[in-house]
Amino acid sequence: MWCGSNGDWSDSAPPVSSGTGDRWSSQSDFRRLSYLGWDEAITRLVAEAKALDADGVVGVRLLQRDLGASIREYLALGTAVRAFGVSERAEHPFTTDLSGVDVTKLLQSGWAPVSIVVALATAIRHADRETRRYSRRWNRSGNDEVDGLTNLIAVARNDARAEFRSRARATRATGALMSSITATTRSEKCDSPRRGTLDHVAQVEIFGTAVTIFRRRAARRYAGPALTIMPLTTRKPNA
Amino acid sequence: MSESTDATIPQDAIARLNSMRADINRGLFTSNLSVNEFLLVREAGFRPLGLVLGSSVYHVGVQLRSWSRNQELTVLSEAMYHARELAMARMEAEADALGADGIVAVRLEIEMKDFGSNIAEFIAVGTAVKADSGSGVTWRNNLGKPFTSDLSGQDFWTLLQAGYAPLGMTMGTCVYHIGRRGPVRTVLQSAGNNEIPQFTEAFYDARELAMGRMQAEAERLEAEGIVGVQLLSLPHQWNGHTTEFFAIGTAVRPLRDDHTIATPNLVLPLTD
Numbered sequence: 001m002w003c004g005s006n007g008d009w010s011d012s013a014p015p016v017s018s019g020t021g022d023r024w025s026s027q028s029d030f031r032r033l034s035y036l037g038w039d040e041a042i043t044r045l046v047a048e049a050k051a052l053d054a055d056g057v058v059g060v061r062l063l064q065r066d067l068g069a070s071i072r073e074y075l076a077l078g079t080a081v082r083a084f085g086v087s088e089r090a091e092h093p094f095t096t097d098l099s100g101v102d103v104t105k106l107l108q109s110g111w112a113p114v115s116i117v118v119a120l121a122t123a124i125r126h127a128d129r130e131t132r133r134y135s136r137r138w139n140r141s142g143n144d145e146v147d148g149l150t151n152l153i154a155v156a157r158n159d160a161r162a163e164f165r166s167r168a169r170a171t172r173a174t175g176a177l178m179s180s181i182t183a184t185t186r187s188e189k190c191d192s193p194r195r196g197t198l199d200h201v202a203q204v205e206i207f208g209t210a211v212t213i214f215r216r217r218a219a220r221r222y223a224g225p226a227l228t229i230m231p232l233t234t235r236k237p238n239a
Numbered sequence: 240m241s242e243s244t245d246a247t248i249p250q251d252a253i254a255r256l257n258s259m260r261a262d263i264n265r266g267l268f269t270s271n272l273s274v275n276e277f278l279l280v281r282e283a284g285f286r287p288l289g290l291v292l293g294s295s296v297y298h299v300g301v302q303l304r305s306w307s308r309n310q311e312l313t314v315l316s317e318a319m320y321h322a323r324e325l326a327m328a329r330m331e332a333e334a335d336a337l338g339a340d341g342i343v344a345v346r347l348e349i350e351m352k353d354f355g356s357n358i359a360e361f362i363a364v365g366t367a368v369k370a371d372s373g374s375g376v377t378w379r380n381n382l383g384k385p386f387t388s389d390l391s392g393q394d395f396w397t398l399l400q401a402g403y404a405p406l407g408m409t410m411g412t413c414v415y416h417i418g419r420r421g422p423v424r425t426v427l428q429s430a431g432n433n434e435i436p437q438f439t440e441a442f443y444d445a446r447e448l449a450m451g452r453m454q455a456e457a458e459r460l461e462a463e464g465i466v467g468v469q470l471l472s473l474p475h476q477w478n479g480h481t482t483e484f485f486a487i488g489t490a491v492r493p494l495r496d497d498h499t500i501a502t503p504n505l506v507l508p509l510t511d
Contacts, residue, residue, distance in 0.1 A: 149296035
């Protein structure tokens, strides 16, 4: 992969991200291929659920594995469920990475899961004087924010969040609950005409579930007010 | 510590936030809330607006430390504090742009990055919320910023029920180097049960410094107290003699005079 600085080698050149892929398409290609993997896995999961006459799939786990030689396995694994006393089946079963317990709580409060949402983004940036200095093993510099890298990760995260939102909106949901956001970073040799230099790469993945409201008025009444209980077990804060 | 509000949000982020505002009117929100938190935050009378995030990639400087003496490593303390501040300020700026009253379920994380040695990403992520209209309470704190809280949705709900409101997250940090004992004393102390005063003193000192700094932040917010305090010792990637003591909690203020809640029901859970 080439950093796509597009001839702009100045230290202030902005990162190229999958969202600005028209400038250098390798980043958006990468995203397209990863989406292909996830979407295909989820489509097959839904097809199996349909074959079982299911109304939805709960507790979906999304796993990926590197099989070497540029081969990746994308795996979507969940439990198909069917509602009692439903005469007509929805055309598309819902999918969610939430547990059965969580789905029940949502349904009782007038919300329903719609679909799993996967959002990906990558960004790449040519090393500048500052990032090169910090990459050296024994540098003696003081405390400082690394502007170039902060900017790189901010752009990648930002891109992923915009994707997450637009993909959630595409499911006609009213909200999206994010279950994880991870950023992985690496530095790699730049293949550009200027040899011997580095590129910094950031990749962001977001997983979550899009939810929609279906019973606006009755919602509160149905679930009743929350019940204050005092558990006898100890619980860590933020657990 | 330096007071940085240099909240630089990239240009695309501003565009995204603006389109997010339009989305809110159409009723789409994103959040990092769990289902429990989401339902309880709604129950408490707040509407989630969107996921907000701030991040800073920071190079932590180097400081020489004495072999045998206990000491605070001020360069490292300052780095850990300043980088977190930058991330928090950026997250707050995003929430501000969304017109939020506050940010709930804030998580602060540190991830070491393999861009080079001593480089870490500091991240603050939370969900911006707005109170349903008609409560007549000003939710912003005395600094005019949206309130922040690292309480879980459950704790947040309970707090509001009892007539308290969160003001802001407060934190204090201290990176401390524990002096080594020297061979003679190590041998002498290795035989029997005894206290190792150098370590005890170091832990005391460092915790006190961290908690004192957290308290000073709460005083600046004119808080009544701090709840949900976590006192962590984080070794990060330093050697065994250097540790960060980190105190973090949510400063609260009273909303009304009586603080009674419905009598809790006693529950015997069937799970362990």
